[in-house]
Amino acid sequence: MKKHFSVLTWLLPAVSGLIFIGLWYGVRVVSGLQSWILPTPVEIMAAAVHEHTRLLAAAGHTALGALGGFLLAAILGFFTSLLLGLSKSLRASLYPWLLMLQMTPVIVLTPIIMLWAGPGMPGIITITWLISYFPIVANLTQGLLSTDMNHVALFRMCNANRWQEVLLLRVPAALPYYLAGLRIAATLAPIGAIFGEYMVGNASGGTGGLGFLVYSYNTQIKIPALFATALTSCLLGFVFVAAVAWLNWALLHKWHDSYERADH
Amino acid sequence: MSSYLLRLFFAGLALIATSGCGQKTPAVSASGATLVKVRFQTDWFPQPEHGGYYQALAKGYYAAEGLDVEILPGGPNAQVMSSVAVGRADLGMTNGDDVIVAVARGVPIKMVAAEMQRDAQGILFHAEHPIRSLQDLQGKTIMAGAGSAWIEVVRQKLGVKFNLIPLVGDLARFVNNPEFVQQCFVTNEPYFVGQRGVPVGALLIANDTYEPYRVMFAGQAFLTQHPEVVAKFVRASLRGWIDYLTGDPAPANKLLAAKRSDLTPEFMAYSIKAMNDYQLVLGNAAKGERAGLLTAARLTKQIALLQEIGVLDKPVAVNEVATFEFIPAQP
Amino acid sequence: MESVPPIVKFTSLQKRYGVGPVVLATIDLTVAPNDFISFIGPSGCGKSTILKLVSGLSPGSTGELTVMGVKPREARDRQAFIFQDATLLPWLTAQLNVEIPLRLRGRPVAERQTTARKMLELVGLAKVADYYPRQLSGGMKMRVSIARALTLAPHLLLLDEPFGALDEMTRNRLNEELLAVRAVSPFTALFVTHSVSEAVFLSNRIVVMAANPGRFHAEVAIDFPYPRRPDLRGQPDFQAKVNEVTRLLHEVEIPPSS
Numbered sequence: 001m002k003k004h005f006s007v008l009t010w011l012l013p014a015v016s017g018l019i020f021i022g023l024w025y026g027v028r029v030v031s032g033l034q035s036w037i038l039p040t041p042v043e044i045m046a047a048a049v050h051e052h053t054r055l056l057a058a059a060g061h062t063a064l065g066a067l068g069g070f071l072l073a074a075i076l077g078f079f080t081s082l083l084l085g086l087s088k089s090l091r092a093s094l095y096p097w098l099l100m101l102q103m104t105p106v107i108v109l110t111p112i113i114m115l116w117a118g119p120g121m122p123g124i125i126t127i128t129w130l131i132s133y134f135p136i137v138a139n140l141t142q143g144l145l146s147t148d149m150n151h152v153a154l155f156r157m158c159n160a161n162r163w164q165e166v167l168l169l170r171v172p173a174a175l176p177y178y179l180a181g182l183r184i185a186a187t188l189a190p191i192g193a194i195f196g197e198y199m200v201g202n203a204s205g206g207t208g209g210l211g212f213l214v215y216s217y218n219t220q221i222k223i224p225a226l227f228a229t230a231l232t233s234c235l236l237g238f239v240f241v242a243a244v245a246w247l248n249w250a251l252l253h254k255w256h257d258s259y260e261r262a263d264h
Numbered sequence: 265m266s267s268y269l270l271r272l273f274f275a276g277l278a279l280i281a282t283s284g285c286g287q288k289t290p291a292v293s294a295s296g297a298t299l300v301k302v303r304f305q306t307d308w309f310p311q312p313e314h315g316g317y318y319q320a321l322a323k324g325y326y327a328a329e330g331l332d333v334e335i336l337p338g339g340p341n342a343q344v345m346s347s348v349a350v351g352r353a354d355l356g357m358t359n360g361d362d363v364i365v366a367v368a369r370g371v372p373i374k375m376v377a378a379e380m381q382r383d384a385q386g387i388l389f390h391a392e393h394p395i396r397s398l399q400d401l402q403g404k405t406i407m408a409g410a411g412s413a414w415i416e417v418v419r420q421k422l423g424v425k426f427n428l429i430p431l432v433g434d435l436a437r438f439v440n441n442p443e444f445v446q447q448c449f450v451t452n453e454p455y456f457v458g459q460r461g462v463p464v465g466a467l468l469i470a471n472d473t474y475e476p477y478r479v480m481f482a483g484q485a486f487l488t489q490h491p492e493v494v495a496k497f498v499r500a501s502l503r504g505w506i507d508y509l510t511g512d513p514a515p516a517n518k519l520l521a522a523k524r525s526d527l528t529p530e531f532m533a534y535s536i537k538a539m540n541d542y543q544l545v546l547g548n549a550a551k552g553e554r555a556g557l558l559t560a561a562r563l564t565k566q567i568a569l570l571q572e573i574g575v576l577d578k579p580v581a582v583n584e585v586a587t588f589e590f591i592p593a594q595p
Numbered sequence: 596m597e598s599v600p601p602i603v604k605f606t607s608l609q610k611r612y613g614v615g616p617v618v619l620a621t622i623d624l625t626v627a628p629n630d631f632i633s634f635i636g637p638s639g640c641g642k643s644t645i646l647k648l649v650s651g652l653s654p655g656s657t658g659e660l661t662v663m664g665v666k667p668r669e670a671r672d673r674q675a676f677i678f679q680d681a682t683l684l685p686w687l688t689a690q691l692n693v694e695i696p697l698r699l700r701g702r703p704v705a706e707r708q709t710t711a712r713k714m715l716e717l718v719g720l721a722k723v724a725d726y727y728p729r730q731l732s733g734g735m736k737m738r739v740s741i742a743r744a745l746t747l748a749p750h751l752l753l754l755d756e757p758f759g760a761l762d763e764m765t766r767n768r769l770n771e772e773l774l775a776v777r778a779v780s781p782f783t784a785l786f787v788t789h790s791v792s793e794a795v796f797l798s799n800r801i802v803v804m805a806a807n808p809g810r811f812h813a814e815v816a817i818d819f820p821y822p823r824r825p826d827l828r829g830q831p832d833f834q835a836k837v838n839e840v841t842r843l844l845h846e847v848e849i850p851p852s853s
């Protein structure tokens with residue numbers, strides 16, 4: 001039964017994918033559209049192969065920006081949440097402003113980011129950070145506030161000081177929340193970096209990222225390469241999500257209920 | 265915001281930028297053994313439209329003047345003027361209209377020379393289309409950047425009525441629709457469309473009524489403190505431009521290609537040819553134009569026009585906008 | 596016996612939470628060393644509140660309460676609390692959970708490990724020291740919780756319905772184990788339960804409480820000598836005590852009509 005199911009989990013997406021590709025070819029043939037309007041998958045793969053050095057370099061550049069912004073968000077998000085989660089008055093005075101910043105579309109902030117952080121990598125990292133910061137803060141703050149009251153009572157009974165309560169209880173208890181925030185941030189970070197490259201990139205250092213390639217291929221009307229860029233972006237996103245999923249597994253699988261436990 | 269407040273704001277930012285980056289202010293050495301560091305901000309990714317500066321760099325014209333010039337690549341939302349105003353760069357280049365408007369709003373910058381005698385903006389159309397002048401746009405639909413000054417000029421001064429659709433940088437649309445008309449740079453898009461085998465035409469927007477410069481400009485503070493550095497920069501840059509457009513452009517092109525692997529020799533050759541064909545940089549000698557030349561008369565006319573079409577909400581004096589002391593005499 | 600100072604002494608203690616209603620009305624109680632007192636009564640009558648007062652987690656309103664001669668908070672080092680659910684930290688192994696009280700007091704690692712190991716052996720769980728809580732059954736978790744509470748050899752143990760969530764067989768076995776552990780590592784116990792037979796089996800004193808406001812209704816002495824053996828439950832004396840407490844409970848649950 002279980003085996004049957006796992007075959008289906010492979011088979012169904014494969015079938016639907018094939019149908020989709022078939023439809024794709026169908027539309028192309030029936031409509032008579034040219035390759036630079038609707039390239040076929042084969043043309044896209046060919047473009048990807050032809051442009052692979054440029055795509056890889058660009059993906060590396062984007063990964064750098066995404067990682068920078070992501071790590072910044074993870075670190076700053078951690079400390080912001082500590083402040084918010086542990087002090088009622090700080091929470092009351094800061095949270096509304098954080099919410100306001102979150103409500104402001106990053107695109108509106110772009111000129112300001114450009115002015116303050118500067119073009120290129122600093123701006124890209126700032127945008128990535130802005131986009132991936134709030135899910136982390138929101139999740140971790142929630143986690144720090146959700147500590148089991150009996151655990152807190154246990155620590156109080158042991159005369160634990162404030163630091164012990166934070167480091168040995170509240171933070172580890174909030175770890176699954178933090179990781180949930182990081183998972184969301186991991187899907188957003190590459191998007192943020194590409195968006196950042198598109199908005200404030202300057203292709204310095206001889207290679208722009210995937211966001212730069214969008215400009216480049218677009219002005220050169222290399223549409224299959226543009227699709228290949230989309231595909232590369234997608235793969236980069238998967239790498240990020242997979243990395244955080246691995247981290248999540250490594251830190252939680254032994255004790256957290258979100259992972260199936262081995263029956264001894 | 266009043267221009268005073270804006271000045272204050274930029275002064276504050278400049279303080280932050282300079283203190284934050286720990287950047288050195290240039291110190292001119294008598295011996296010339298050490299070069300003076302100059303940061304020059306461009307408005308887009310490296311491209312042949314910046315070729316003159318790269319040529320000056322590659323052929324050592326800057327070094328010969330005792331300058332160590334770093335050309336900072338731009339990009340979308342490059343904010344060249346703000347970068348220079350806050351001291352992240354010493355000089356920059358951009359559209360002359362934008363400098364006029366920025367100066368009027370209190371941004372502490374000033375034009376020091378022309379880069380192009382006229383802006384490279386143009387109208388891109390299919391060759392079969394009967395567009396030979398701006399008057400032919402009457403009743404057409406054009407994809408163009410909303411808020412571009414030329415749109416108001418053509419509408420108000422030339423009395424040409426046309427519809428606008430927002431500029432989404434997507435040439436595929438143009439290629440696919442023979443009726444399509446859109447804004448372009450004559451040095452750029454026509455090449456890529458032509459590569460697709462589509463016969464195109466491009467019409468320069470600049471005309472006798474509306475003829476914006478592209479300019480090199482400096483931050484006020486830098487200008488006051490280091491006028492001799494500005495003079496050297498302008499001199500070497502113009503030398504680079506003349507050499508790039510009339511001599512062998514290979515040194516600059518090599519630098520450009522190293523910075524952007526997507527720039528092909530063919531495209532760069534096309535861009536250079538367009539800059540020459542449209543007399544963008546070297547100008548029309550018959551009209552008394554030459555590389556680098558800015559005239560008070562043309563700027564005055566331009567300021568009045570911008571005010572008339574409502575882009576500029578208050579007058580600004582020519583000598584606030586530009587200084588003419590660095591413009592070389594007849595070559 | 597008169598000369599030994601009481602472990603816990605309530606003197607006309609009254610408790611209300613904030614400006615809420617009176618939760619406990621004038622409690623007077625003296626707990627002698629080695630008493631095992633069970634509190635039994637309808638839900639909401641203030642049983643947990645009594646333990647919270649003794650532990651210093653919640654202050655009294657009027658009256659006086661001393662624990663081992665000092666204020667409750669000051670006696671924390673000599674008491675431990677066992678909650679209804681085992682309150683193990685799920686990210687720590689059984690061993691590390693047991694180490695927590697020592698760790699919070701900054702004891703050296705080596706001491707922590709040997710003491711925790713010894714406590715786990717005492718409750719018969721040395722084999723699962725490296726298991727995480729979710730790999731343990733309900734009864735095992737509660738044993739770990741007991742081991743944790745005993746690491747600091749407390750004089751006073753507060754237990755709030757510790758076995759309430761377990762099936763009867765497990766509960767009976769844990770009752771026996773608790774008494775066995777107590778023989779090795781003696782402590783005074785205040786024990787909250789809903790189970791009459793559990794109270795009779797464990798305690799030397801049972802306090803039956805009434806609600807609205809919470810107060811002491813009656814106290815029953817249970818004189819069976821320790822150590823108590825499982826077969827005590829089958830004896831008529833035992834059943835008589837169970838019946839007596841049950842009858843007292845009925846009095847407070849269904850108020851006599853006047």
Ligand SMILES: Nc1ncnc2c1ncn2[C@@H]1O[C@H](COP(=O)(O)OP(=O)(O)O)[C@@H](O)[C@H]1O
Nearest residue numbers: 612615618637638639640641642643644645809
């Ligand atoms: N933290 C608290 N704040 C306010 N009221 C409380 C609090 N804890 C308990 N109470 C109230 O005190 C009364 C006694 O509660 P509790 O001691 O938990 O009873 P029991 O354990 O006997 O069921 C109940 O009415 C309950 O609602």
Ligand SMILES: [Mg+2]
Nearest residue numbers: 642643644755
């Ligand atoms: Mg209770």
